[in-house]
Amino acid sequence: ILNVEQSPQSLHVQEGDSTNFTCSFPSSNFYALHWYRWETAKSPEALFVMTLNGDEKKKGRISATLNTKEGYSYLYIKGSQPEDSATYLCAFFVDSNYQLIWGAGTKLIIKP
Amino acid sequence: GAGVSQSPSNKVTEKGKDVELRCDPISGHTALYWYRQSLGQGLEFLIYFQGNSAPDKSGLPSDRFSAERTGGSVSTLTIQRTQQEDSAVYLCASSKGLAFSYEQYFGPGTRLTVT
Numbered sequence: 157i158l159n160v161e162q163s164p165q166s167l168h169v170q171e172g173d174s175t176n177f178t179c180s181f182p183s184s185n186f187y188a189l190h191w192y193r194w195e196t197a198k199s200p201e202a203l204f205v206m207t208l209n210g211d212e213k214k215k216g217r218i219s220a221t222l223n224t225k226e227g228y229s230y231l232y233i234k235g236s237q238p239e240d241s242a243t244y245l246c247a248f249f250v251d252s253n254y255q256l257i258w259g260a261g262t263k264l265i266i267k268p
Numbered sequence: 269g270a271g272v273s274q275s276p277s278n279k280v281t282e283k284g285k286d287v288e289l290r291c292d293p294i295s296g297h298t299a300l301y302w303y304r305q306s307l308g309q310g311l312e313f314l315i316y317f318q319g320n321s322a323p324d325k326s327g328l329p330s331d332r333f334s335a336e337r338t339g340g341s342v343s344t345l346t347i348q349r350t351q352q353e354d355s356a357v358y359l360c361a362s363s364k365g366l367a368f369s370y371e372q373y374f375g376p377g378t379r380l381t382v383t
Contacts, residue, residue, distance in 0.1 A: 200359070
């Protein structure tokens with residue numbers, strides 16, 4: 157059974173501080189790892205699609221790294237702002253049935 | 269441009285009734301996905317379409333669930349004889365294709381409550 161795990165489950169961070177959290181996924185048959193942000197009362201929104209070992213992607217204050225050999229990805233947020241409060245989801249692409257296997261998410265709360 | 273739309277946004281139904289949920293994907297997106305999120309749970313994959321075809325229906329929770337897509341565009345998810353455990357937010361997403369590199373664009377969801 158393929159499993160994608162995210163930690164921590166929730167995180168409270170002071171505004172202005174930087175933070176990071178982890179996504180663990182199977183290290184075999186890797187094709188892609190997706191990161192999404194899901195704000196309350198909105199739809200999930202894609203942040204990154206990562207495909208290459210050692211890949212690092214950046215969007216504003218948010219960046220992500222990928223290690224496919226050991227099966228983990230980190231998401232970093234620099235200088236957290238209240239608008240960063242959301243649940244961050246990662247998803248592992250399964251080639252056999254074109255399905256994304258989703259982690260349970262890390263709920264990030266930024267304290268002003 | 270227009271994003272993914274879903275209707276209705278909220279649906280309250282009595283146990284045993286049938287419901288139909290609609291998804292209108294982004295124009296030109298050939299792949300369409302249905303997910304649900306039950307209270308306190310993560311995203312659960314239900315089914316995907318490539319064009320009008322759904323090759324794998326094993327993710328549907330029971331035979332009361334069915335889905336179709338017509339004209340390579342609009343999709344409907346039908347739940348027959350609804351049960352209380354069907355209460356969830358049902359999300360639809362579309363992407364340019366099935367390739368692993370394509371991100372998915374999500375609709376706002378339909379919140380289904382079965383009383």
